Amino acid sequence: MSLSFEGRVVLVTGAGGGLGREYALAFAERGASVVVNDLGADTKGGGKSSAAADKVVEEIRAKGGKAVANYDSVEYGEKLIQTALDAFGRIDIVVNNAGILRDRSFARTSDLDWDLIHRVHLRGSFLVTRAAWNHMKKQKFGRIIMTTSAAGIYGNFGQANYSAAKLGMLGLANTLVVEGRNYNIHCNTIAPIAGSRLTETVMPPDLVASLKPEYVAPLVLWLCHDQCQENGGLFEVGAGWIGKLRWERSQGHIVRQKNQPMNPEAVRDQWDKICDFTDATKPTSTQESMLSFVSVLSQVESEGGVEANPTAAAASTSGINPAEAVGQKLPPTSFSFNHTQCILYALGVGMSTKDPDHLRFLYEGHPDFSCLPTFGVILSQAVLMDGGLLSVPGINIDPTQVLHGEHYLEIFKPLPTSGPLTSEATIADILDKGSGAVILFDVNTYQDKELLCYNQFSVFVVGAGGFGGKRTSEKAKAALPAPQRAPDAVVIDSTTRDQAALYRLSGDWNPLHIDPSIAAIGGFKAPILHGLCSFGFAARHVLKQFADNDPSRFKAVKVRFVKPVTPGQSLQTEMWKEGNRIHIQCKVKETDAVVLSGAYVDLHPAPDASPQTLTQGGGLQSELVFAEIGRRISDTGAELVKKVSAVFGWEITKDGKSAGQWTIDLKNGSGSLHSGPYSGKADVTFTVSDEDFMAVVRGTLDPQKAFFSGKLKVRGNIMLSQKLEVILKDYAKL
Ligand code: NAI
Secondary structure: OOOOOOOOEEEEOOOOOHHHHHHHHHHHHOOOEEEEEOOOOOOOOOOOOOHHHHHHHHHHHHOOOEEEEEOOOHHHHHHHHHHHHHHHOOOOEEEEOOOOOOOEOHHHOOHHHHHHHHHHHHHHHHHHHHHHHHHHHHHOOEEEEEEOOHHHHHOOOOEHHHHHHHHHHHHHHHHHHHHHHHHOEEEEEEEEOOOOOOOOOOOOHHHHHHOOHHHOHHHHHHHOOOOOOOOOOEEEEEOOEEEEEOOOEOOOOOOOOOOOOOOHHHHHHOHHHHOOOOOOEOOOOHHHHHHHHHHHHHHHHHOOOOOOOHHHHHHHHHEEOHHHHOOOEOOOEEEEEOHHHHHHHHHHOOOOOOOHHHHHHHOOOOOOOOOOHHHHHHHHHHHHHOOHHHHOOOEEOOHHHEEEEEEEEEEOOOOOOOEEEEEEEEEEEEEEOOOEEEEEEEEEEEEOOEEEEEEEEEEEEEOOOOOOOOOOOOOOOOOOOOOOOOOOEEEEEEOOOOHHHHHHHHOOOOHHHOOHHHHHHOOOOOOOOOHHHHHHHHHHHHHHHHHOOOHHHEEEEEEEEOOOOOOOOEEEEEEEEEOOEEEEEEEEOOOOOEEEEEEEEEEOOOOOOOOOHHHOOOOOOHHHHHHHHHHHHHHHHHHHHHHHOEEEEEEEEEOOEEEEEEEEEEOOOOOEEEEOOOOOOOOEEEEEEHHHHHHHHHOOOOHHHHHHOOOEEEEEOHHHHHHHHHHHHHHOOO
16 A cells, blocks of 8 residues: 555645755655745855745646645744644644755854854754644644754764754654654654755765655655654665664773772773673663663672672673573462451552442451452562562572563462462573563462462563573463454543552562652653552453452453553553453553553353353253343343242253253342352252243243143242243243
8 A cells, every 4th residue: 555645734844945845745746735844045044035935836736736835944933833734724744854054164163153053953943843742742643854964973074063953953853752752743863865955065966966855755754654653763865775773882891899989090991891892782762771870880889899890790781591590499488468468459459449349359347358369469479579580590680670571360269368378489481582581480379289379470671681592482471462443341540649659568669669769760750650550450440340340250361561650640441352351451541651551351251141151052042032031130130039039940951961051040139040050049940952942932832731741840849830921921032
């Protein structure tokens, strides 16, 4: 499918000639409405004319495209965006392309040379983009292009002013990427090379002619299309070739010792190591960069005055030996708890007495007092909290680099509300993901010798990859994508400002969730909610929505932690039912950011009749009748219970063999229908073939005759069969 821009409104600055003109023509050709901006200045920023922009607009219109001109300087950003809004009602794409040159050797660069270049390139891009920003944010779509230059990336004689302004645009882009991410605003930067009036003075004429602007435009179009998920990229492009650039950082070297002043001699002596790009890393965010400094602080502290050496630094990033570590068991840990911990956990994951059906998890005196199934993670996490992972031979990692990436929990028996329970942990596998290592950590939790639950922690260790290990494991419990349709149920629930402060009392004491200064070091504006807290919210939403808050129906849950939640934000759990598997995706409602993905909860089938369990025996005609009886009972059961007050058991046979069992309870509560074996006692039980049952229902076989001819067998209180008529005549009509 070709890439269309139908419905999109694009502003190209400096589109009166060169590259900008080419972009404007290409966008218009593919259906976009284009604002052709150009001041009509000379290459040094002097003069002004509307002719350049008008000419391009005419070209577009002549081909049947949609375009309007704008003649303002990019220094009046608002006016450019206003032209788009006035003409087309919106702004989707901004290509910051306008540019001039004032080349001078550095010493001869005047204030004016410096300022003019900055005003057009850097300040102009800032002003135009800022004017578009809130429109893009509101409509949750925006694509921005910054135009940098090889002169900025690598430096070029006589272009100090231009290089500085051009690389400033890359810095601007880097932060727009971070701020726009949650709003589907993408910003990418290109460093083009093309023949134009800007380059005709520095390039030989045949090169100017062959490096055509049309070899650059396709990249700009792709980066601006809805389908393109690239964000924060930097590309060199020209002559039909496109390449991507990124930052690289050497492993570096620690030149400071604990309790010693740091001195320039140590820097000199370790210079080769500081600059050695062997095994270089490729940080992609300030957080990633920051983490290594936090790690250095803890490394220097733990050196205990011993001189820091390169192997210590290297070990912190690549100290994993799967052959030694996989299969290692950690010392078993015991966890004692009572109802207090169960209740504290339920409050920690947002349960509240304002929902009456939450009381069974919040009040130890409740007749059905239970432990939430996801409390299973609390039982097992003590193994990790005690620093167990760091004691495993073959795993030499920095604890500050460890992130909880995914989690799986399976429950084999409803969890008790007190006990000492024992957990045993094994390193199930270690994967090499390049930028980091994934350690799969299996924890089994037992009550005496009985296995209660199984947890799989999938932890990501930043910077610990590259040890030549495998990338996948059959031991990993995989995350699964949600179906591609609207969710079957959505629950929105708010977390409180103190959600993390409350949740941590269940045993995850990481200060990242409470201490603003630690959160700042991690690159967060404020302490963040525990991923396992959002996990608890999402799982209980499913339990309520699809299992009537019955913990015995809960089988397993899997999640992938994608993004943090700030306490006080609202969680939106989207659910898709596929048989007994409920796929989930959890978002922060305020920002629409996905926080849990690839997630699902597996439920045990409901013990009573439900649409899935009605198909026992397979192909019995009587099933439809019972389904109908079930529906009628749920509508008018209370009335029937008053009239009938009995429990009827049914054994349906097919070809002489038992093929289905049903129990119609018209004695308890407001009545119910059960499919399959029944745990309670029926007052009367009928055995009849599927065909004869249908004949009775259709009125072609008299029940009494059926009884006397042996077609209908009755056990128990035979007098109650008189009441059968009420059910079969009035409630079994199909
Ligand atoms: P060009 O000179 O053909 O096009 C630039 C356009 O911007 C001109 O039409 C000019 O009138 C307009 N303009 C200048 N000041 C303006 C202002 N204040 N407001 C609105 N419009 C203004 O140059 P070319 O080569 O097409 O350059 C496009 C962009 O690509 C520039 O930002 C340039 O720095 C950059 N670039 C180009 C390279 C190349 O090889 N052509 C190399 C590296 C970067």
